[in-house]
Amino acid sequence: MANYEADEEMTVDLELDDGTNVTCSIVTILEVDKQDYIVLLPLNENGENTDGEVWFYRYKEDESDPNIEPELGYIDDDDEYEKVADAFEEFLDNAEFDELIDEE
Numbered sequence: 001m002a003n004y005e006a007d008e009e010m011t012v013d014l015e016l017d018d019g020t021n022v023t024c025s026i027v028t029i030l031e032v033d034k035q036d037y038i039v040l041l042p043l044n045e046n047g048e049n050t051d052g053e054v055w056f057y058r059y060k061e062d063e064s065d066p067n068i069e070p071e072l073g074y075i076d077d078d079d080e081y082e083k084v085a086d087a088f089e090e091f092l093d094n095a096e097f098d099e100l101i102d103e104e
Contacts, residue, residue: 012040029059030087036060037084038072056084
């Protein structure tokens with residue numbers, strides 16, 4: 001599921017409900033209320049994202065076997081989605097702050 005090469009982003013290939021496949025860059029994994037969530041950036045056929053849209057999914061790894069692919073699940077609850085979106089905003093704010101410090 002996840003691919004990694006030196007100096008490249010980690011990606012995951014998703015099959016959407018309509019049967020199309022989309023390659024996504026893994027932005028981060030967040031923990032909110034003891035549940036892990038993965039943030040994905042969908043890429044076009046050129047490996048780019050032109051609209052900045054990200055997708056949030058529930059994320060679960062099998063702790064007993066790292067070779068089993070992680071499970072992704074939809075977020076159906078609006079309140080849960082908002083909590084994840086807020087956590088991602090905080091992640092972005094911290095990332096921007098870290099970049100500012102690294103530049104100095």
